[in-house]
Every structure is written in structure tokens, then in C-alpha cells.
Amino acid sequence: DFTYVDDVVNAIILITKKMAVTDLTGIPKYNIFNVGNSKPVNLEKYLRSLEILLGKKAHIVNKPKPEGDVTATYACVDKLFGFIGFKPDTPIEEGVQKMVD
Numbered sequence: 717d718f719t720y721v722d723d724v725v726n727a728i729i730l731i732t733k734k735m736a737v738t739d740l741t742g743i744p745k746y747n748i749f750n751v752g753n754s755k756p757v758n759l760e761k762y763l764r765s766l767e768i769l770l771g772k773k774a775h776i777v778n779k780p781k782p783e784g785d786v787t788a789t790y791a792c793v794d795k796l797f798g799f800i801g802f803k804p805d806t807p808i809e810e811g812v813q814k815m816v817d
Contacts, residue, residue, distance in 0.1 A: 717752040717753045717754065717755065717756055717757070717789050717790065717791045718753060718757050718762055718808055718811065719751065719752050719753045719791070719804050719806075719811075720753070720804065720806035720810070720811035720814065720815075722806065722814075723751075723753070723804030723805065723806050724751050724804065726802065726804075727749070727751045727796060727800065727802060727804065728751075730800040730801075730802050731747075731749060731796075731799065731800055734799060734800055735747070747799070749793075749795055749796045749799065750791050750792055750793055750795065750796060751791070751793070751796060751804060752789070752790075752791020752793060752804060753791060753804045753805065753806070753808075754790065754791045754792070754793050754803065754804070754805075755807075755808075756788055756789065756790050757808045761808065762808060762812065763776065765808060765809055765812040766812060766816070769812060769813060769816045770816060791804075
């Protein structure tokens with residue numbers, strides 16, 4: 717997943733605020749959350765978006781996939797959403813546009 721940085725920051729802020737409140741209820745002061753967009757995007761789509769926005773053709777060198785590299789990722793954010801009512805959802809095109817700007 718490509719996750720826009722503002723979504724990650726927003727999730728961290730919301731988690732931090734919620735943890736500060738729940739600390740008083742005896743819930744542990746730590747937790748682990750998956751913060752991802754949950755919408756797999758292949759690298760080619762990401763690069764094509766960059767090419768369009770920058771008005772330049774990327775020089776792409778295809779190489780074999782490194783051993784141990786994953787074929788695809790898909791963030792399950794059910795726990796995150798259940799805890800703070802938020803999940804990252806910035807579309808790839810919007811996130812790339814903001815990055816380029």
C-alpha cells in the first residue's frame with residue numbers, strides 16, 4: 717500500500733489522544749496498529765502518476781524481484797478504525813499530486 721503521510725500523521729495524533737484518555741481506565745499504555753491505505757497500488761501506477769504530474773518520462777530499469785520481497789501488501793486497518801474511527805483513505809492520485817506540489 718502507498719499511504720499518504722498526512723493520513724499517517726492524523727492516525728498517530730488520534731491514537732495519541734485516545735491513549736491519553738484510556739490510560740486512566742487501566743488499558744495498557746501501548747498498542748500496535750497497522751496504518752495503511754488498504755488499497756493496493758502497483759508500482760507502475762505510482763510511477764505513471766508521477767510521470768504525468770512532472771511531465772517527464774521515468775527511466776525505469778526492470779530487475780528481478782529481490783529474494784524475500786513480498787508480491788503484494790494489503791493493510792488491514794480494522795483494529796485502527798475500531799479504536800479511533802479513522803482509516804487512511806487518500807487516493808494515490810491525490811497523495812502524489814500533494815507530494816509533487
